[in-house]
Amino acid sequence: MGDSFLEFDKPQQADLDKCVHCGLCLNACPTYRELGLEMDSPRGRIYQMVQVHNGAPVTPSYQEHIDLCLACRGCETACPSGVQYGKLVEAARAHIAATAPGSFLARAVRGFVFGPLLRSPVLLRIAGALIYLYEASGMQKLVRTSGLLKLFGDLGRIEQLAPPAEPPFFFSQIGKTFPAEGERRHRVAFLAGCIANVSFARLNEATVRVLQRNGCDVVLPADQTCCGALHVHAGMREEARRLARRNVDAILADQFDAVITNAGGCGSTLKEYDELLEHDPQYKEKAARFKSLVRDVNEFLASIELNPKLAPVERTITYQDSCHLAHGQKVRKQPRHLLRQIPGLTLKEMPLSDLCCGSAGIYNVLHNEMAMSLLEKKMGYVNSTGAEMIVTANPGCMLQLSAGARIHGRNQSVAHVVELLDESYREYERVNGRN
Ligand code: SF4
Ligand code: SF4
Numbered sequence: 232m233g234d235s236f237l238e239f240d241k242p243q244q245a246d247l248d249k250c251v252h253c254g255l256c257l258n259a260c261p262t263y264r265e266l267g268l269e270m271d272s273p274r275g276r277i278y279q280m281v282q283v284h285n286g287a288p289v290t291p292s293y294q295e296h297i298d299l300c301l302a303c304r305g306c307e308t309a310c311p312s313g314v315q316y317g318k319l320v321e322a323a324r325a326h327i328a329a330t331a332p333g334s335f336l337a338r339a340v341r342g343f344v345f346g347p348l349l350r351s352p353v354l355l356r357i358a359g360a361l362i363y364l365y366e367a368s369g370m371q372k373l374v375r376t377s378g379l380l381k382l383f384g385d386l387g388r389i390e391q392l393a394p395p396a397e398p399p400f401f402f403s404q405i406g407k408t409f410p411a412e413g414e415r416r417h418r419v420a421f422l423a424g425c426i427a428n429v430s431f432a433r434l435n436e437a438t439v440r441v442l443q444r445n446g447c448d449v450v451l452p453a454d455q456t457c458c459g460a461l462h463v464h465a466g467m468r469e470e471a472r473r474l475a476r477r478n479v480d481a482i483l484a485d486q487f488d489a490v491i492t493n494a495g496g497c498g499s500t501l502k503e504y505d506e507l508l509e510h511d512p513q514y515k516e517k518a519a520r521f522k523s524l525v526r527d528v529n530e531f532l533a534s535i536e537l538n539p540k541l542a543p544v545e546r547t548i549t550y551q552d553s554c555h556l557a558h559g560q561k562v563r564k565q566p567r568h569l570l571r572q573i574p575g576l577t578l579k580e581m582p583l584s585d586l587c588c589g590s591a592g593i594y595n596v597l598h599n600e601m602a603m604s605l606l607e608k609k610m611g612y613v614n615s616t617g618a619e620m621i622v623t624a625n626p627g628c629m630l631q632l633s634a635g636a637r638i639h640g641r642n643q644s645v646a647h648v649v650e651l652l653d654e655s656y657r658e659y660e661r662v663n664g665r666n
Contacts, residue, residue: 232631237305237468237469237510238274238485238513239510240322240325240326240329240468241282241284241322241323241325241326242280242284242319242322242323242326243317244284244534245321246314246315246318246322247277247280247281247284247319247593249312249313249314249315250274250277250310250312250314251312252274252277252278253274253311253312253569254272254274255307255309255310255311256272256273256274256306256309256310256316257273258309258450258657259273259305259306259308259309259586260272260273260305260306260407261301261303261305261586261587261589261605262299262300262301262601263275264586265601265604265605268365270296271296271299271300271312273306273310273316273394275296276296276297276300276320276323277316278295278588279293279645280297280386281321283323283326288513289326289327289330289331290582291331292402293327294327297320297323297324297327298304298324298327298597298598299598299601300320301554301576301587301589301591301594302317302320302321302464302591302594302652303554303555303558303587303591304316304448304554304555304558304559305554305585305586305587306506307420307556307558307559308557308558308585310641314316316501318506320337321463321466321468321477322650323466324464324465324466325466325467325468326463326465326466327466328466329466336577340633341465341467345461345462345465345467345470346470349425349426349457349462349565350425350456350457350474351385352372352405352428353427355400355402355425355426355428356400356402357399358429359396359430360396360507361396361398362394362395362396362429363396363398364561365583366395366396366498374390375390375391382466391518391634391637391638392595392596392599392602392630392631392634393490394426394429394630395430396429397429397430397431397433398432399432400428400429400432401427401428401429401431401435401436402429403452404423404435404439404451405423405452405453405455406451406452406453406583407426407451408449408450408451409439409442409443409448409449409450409451410443410445410448411443411446411447411449412443412665413446414446414595415446416445416446416447416535417445417446417447417448417449417488417489417535418447418448418450418486418487418488418631419442419447419448419449419450419487419488419489419490419491419531420449420452420455420482420485420487420489420490420491420524420604421435421438421439421442421449421450421451421490421491421492422452422455422458422478422490422497422501423435423451423455423489423495424456424457424458424492424494424497424626425456425458426626427493427626427664429496430596430626430628430630431626433650434629434647434649434650435493435628435652437647437652437653438450438491438493438528438649440653440656441528441532441649441652441653441656442491442528442532444467444538444540444656445532445537445538446535447534447536450485450487452481452482452484452485453481454477454480454481454484455477455478455481455647456477456478456481457474458470458475458478458497458498458500458501459472459474459475459500459507460496460497460500460555461592461593462474462591463503463507464591464592467518468507469582470613471500471507472507472508472511475504475508475514475518476502476503476511476571478516478521479504479508479517479518480522482521483520483521487524488524489524489525489526489531490521490524490525490526491526491527491528491531492525492526492527492528493527493528493624493626493647493649494625494626494627495527495553495554495555495556495560495562495624495625496553496555496558496625496627497590498525498526498527498556498559498560498596499556499559499560500602500622500625501521501522501525502522502525502559502560503522504518504521504522505518505519505521505522510661513604527556527560527562527565527624527626528648528649529556529562529565529566529569529625529648529649530562530609532565532569532649532652533564533565533566533568533569534565534648537569537572538656539572540656540659540660541572541573541652541659542574542655542656542659542661542662543573543574543575543576543655543658544573544574544576544651544654544655544658545575545576545577546573546575546576546577546620547577547616547617547618547619547620548570548577548578548618548619548620548621548622548651549577549578549579549580549581549613549616549618549620549621549622550566550567550570550578550580550581550584550621550622550623551581551584551588551609551613551621551622551623551628551632552584552585552623552624553623553624553625553628554585554591555625556624556625557585558585560622563585566622566624566626566648569648569652570648570651573651573652573655574655575649578614579616579617579618580645581612581613581615581616582615582620583612584611586605586609587605588602588605588606588609588628588631588632588635589601589602589604589605589606589609589631590602590628590630590631590632591627592627592635595631600659601637604632604666606631606632606634606635606638606639607635607638607639609632609635609642610635610636610638611639612634612637613632613635613640613643614639614640614641618643619643619644619646620643620644620645620646621636621643621644622645622646622647622648622651623645624647624648624649625647626647629645629646629647632645633645
């Protein structure tokens with residue numbers, strides 16, 4: 232398994248006791264909406280956790296119901312009793328990983344992906360180069376248009392969700408400082424992610440430019456690493472702690488007004504480092520200081536006076552909430568507030584914009600059928616708005632929605648909020664010059 236297990240990582244009695252079994256969360260749960268099964272609802276999953284907590288064995292059935300949860304935390308928003316469902320499901324997965332670690336092959340793959348791969352820029356660069364070769368050689372186009380994918384079943388469907396490679400990769404920027412444009416108002420650190428440095432290099436560049444245009448010195452601390460969100464969701468809490476300690480040290484070695492992330496999923500975990508490290512006497516206090524600095528880029532930009540040199544972008548868009556931004560961080564108004572400041576842009580809200588699109592980290596790979604079913608419904612909501620672009624605030628959602636637009640949509644383009652701001656700033660500068 233490659234990860235040791237600590238008793239306090241199990242679901243705790245006090246957290247389980249908060250659930251009063253009222254069922255008000257059921258309709259907010261994507262898997263319950265799909266299957267109509269109590270055992271695949273938040274209430275049913277908590278009931279199963281209680282049974283295991285009271286001594287029932289970890290069975291394959293328990294594992295299946297816990298695994299099928301998207302950890303989207305829609306139930307947390309709906310719950311009137313303050314159940315921290317995200318914390319509970321992460322703890323249940325850590326317990327499952329410790330008691331039912333799976334086959335040798337599963338453990339080896341898991342150990343490699345969640346171990347060396349996600350923390351190594353060299354390995355991520357190699358993986359990115361291989362993906363780029365597949366895309367640029369025409370192989371991908373051939374595979375997608377030939378109908379070959381259908382022969383490979385699940386693997387074929389998963390191919391459509393594979394992250395792209397965007398050379399030059401953003402790793403080359405780590406360690407640099409980008410100065411504020413105009414008067415310096417803030418000094419911020421930007422945590423650029425792990426896979427995002429390969430697959431969303433242009434988004435990371437746009438994020439830096441938008442922050443610079445808003446008076447920020449943008450520092451990319453050299454010692455930063457993967458935030459550990461994927462590890463936490465998979466129950467690999469000890470490896471997540473190793474990564475968290477490294478990020479805490481990288482940030483606290485300097486002075487920043489804020490630590491910025493452009494990924495809703497990463498931000499949610501970064502803001503919970505205090506919980507992850509609460510039993511570590513050396514890092515407990517440092518993690519709380521770190522947490523106090525973390526801001527999603529939407530949250531940060533909405534909290535300062537936005538540079539108004541924005542050119543019109545004549546486009547109709549719809550906004551898809553990232554689950555971990557909306558339910559995990561309660562950041563909903565800020566991205567909409569920023570979008571409304573771009574002249575010419577028309578925002579058409581879709582129904583159920585905060586219902587999970589099925590991305591959920593690597594969920595769409597592990598539970599492809601459920602993920603694709605959720606995506607199909609999501610694209611129905613998107614299509615009903617007539618929007619020509621889907622805007623969101625998390626790279627994982629961007630990948631899933633791009634696949635959705637190709638498969639079930641009208642080929643709508645997909646962008647992050649900061650990419651639209653960047654487009655608008657650049658157009659303003661093209662027309663008016665830099666003044
Ligand atoms: S999680 Fe909350 S909303 Fe759902 S059943 Fe328990 S108390 Fe009710
Ligand atoms: S986290 Fe999402 S999928 Fe899991 S139980 Fe809650 S609402 Fe359902």
